[in-house]
Amino acid sequence: MKRPTIHDVAAAAGVSRGTVSRLLNGDKYVSPAARVAIERAISETGYVVNRAARSLVTQRTGSVVMVLSEPYEKLFEDPNYSTLIRVAIKMLAERDLSLVMMLAGDAAERERVVRYVRGGHADGVLLVSTHAGDPLVEALGSGPPAVSCGAVIGHENVIPYAAADERLGARQMTEYFVDQGRRRIAMITGPMDTPGGIQRLEGFAEVLGRRATSKLIAHGDWTRASGERAMAELLERAPDIDAVFVASDLMAAGALAALRAAGRGVPGDVAVGGFDDSSVALSTHPPLTTVRQPLTEMAQETIRLLLALIDGAGGLEPVILPTELVIRESA
């Protein structure tokens, strides 16, 4: 049994293809009589527009591709992704756009993405966690509009984005430590080719000034294990630290383990601050004082930017959203 076409609907409604098409596409010139007849015909026949045929003539695909640049292992450890995916699906659906997912973790995958996008298979591109210097950005060149959730280092003026105010969040946590009377404040950063890695450190340094010496700064890669390692390293380098700002909750969980192993009490001996307010923050002991990012709004603003670009807008400014300090028991 064949799927009904626009012809079938037109015949059933006693009008022509053109009129049905006009109704479907929201054209204003459709008489009330035709309107009801067509609507009945559509529901009777169970007609659904054929996107392939539509794409062929409109040169639009009705889909947006989300490109995940993170290497596989780390993919989705971040709750950020789930919110973004959820919000993206919902907001795109309202415009009848569907969300296609692609991976871009290695060269072969990036090649696929470039072919896909340049081949005209997407009306928009949604970059996620694209690292500094990622060749993908250049390769995408002048294709369909692209935005990013979180800044793309080195392309801040090319790829519009929505992001949390990373520096603000870092300042909030660091100032809180200072206000609590902590004297030797250390930091465990994220990778220094990501905005979260760079800007959280900048915020930290803005508050502490010259007290933020390199001896008090260790680098992680967002994983729990790296947080544990970095904490052990810090304790060795500067045994007298009494607070540590960790650039992610997951790494902070690792840091807590290292502190426990070293026999330091939290928050008694050392205060620990995380970042993200992910589910991990509630599972640790003690629960983590952390910085909450407005994940939902970040996702919404990102998609809004993309939709605006698809609609032909240009020269869009990045959207920077405020963070919030969440005080629990670790600091």
Added chain:
Amino acid sequence: MKRPTIHDVAAAAGVSRGTVSRLLNGDKYVSPAARVAIERAISETGYVVNRAARSLVTQRTGSVVMVLSEPYEKLFEDPNYSTLIRVAIKMLAERDLSLVMMLAGDAAERERVVRYVRGGHADGVLLVSTHAGDPLVEALGSGPPAVSCGAVIGHENVIPYAAADERLGARQMTEYFVDQGRRRIAMITGPMDTPGGIQRLEGFAEVLGRRATSKLIAHGDWTRASGERAMAELLERAPDIDAVFVASDLMAAGALAALRAAGRGVPGDVAVGGFDDSSVALSTHPPLTTVRQPLTEMAQETIRLLLALIDGAGGLEPVILPTELVIRESA
């Protein structure tokens, strides 16, 4: 500047459209000379096949839709999803299929999914965490092939699936408790309209027999908060319990908090076992003894089933994969 078509490639290679099409689609009858000429023409022109045009004639879309039935809040708390998405994208890409994501958390969204799928916009459907009695399954009816990652309660014989051996995992944990000499073993289950909720309880009961009384069983909904609540409830009902098997790590994290609040030592007073071996299991204190599911294999087998169905296979059996006990410090 227009995108090159198959015509342009044919002209550049000095052959006809048909020959180019044959090469593209792997037909055997293409002369070596034509082959090299076409391949050069393709790379010179930067030709990429137009999927819309192809779909129109082949009646295939080149995409598979992943339907997320979980209500939004819980979406992606489970690491299961990230693995499945990653594996799905990778395996589908090898067949030049792309992954489209859709939500089916409420009636309106289900309606969208049904229209999309029945409208012929997907070559296959990948169900995730579909609850018992979900009307979506019926509504999808005789559309393109559908599979599920994890059983769909009530449709086990209709929708092929790959899943972990939930009962086995529950038995492993329960037997471990028994072997350790625990006498009063309780359980916190998941929702009883999910396979994980039902079957993990079944495994538990298989080992304990009549010792698994309803007094020792409390129900949660996979969230941390529900685990905490259920644990408090159990302590009230049966203060003498010395072990508890919690059907997910996240709920186990909640249970640990309740035990700490009640002044019970873990594992001294009460042994705690989780399920999933998610990242939460390492962040708790003490780290959770838990049951690991072979997530990657589950995902691979699920996609393999779907691809087989798309290729026309029928009568596929479910794939059940073994779990593994991971012993840490909570039991």
Added chain:
DNA sequence: TGCCTTACTGTGCACGTTCACAGAAGTATT
């Protein structure tokens, strides 16, 4: 020589839609 098979190539058509255009019917304006 004639005929069959194998290897390969080109052509017309159909897929289902949107869009530009032409035109009809009704209404307001001159």
Added chain:
DNA sequence: AATACTTCTGTGAACGTGCACAGTAAGGCA
């Protein structure tokens, strides 16, 4: 009464591809 404008409708063409079919050339075999 003629004209212009608004509202609405139908029609042909085009989008880029795969497929069925027809056709060609070369080689093997009787």
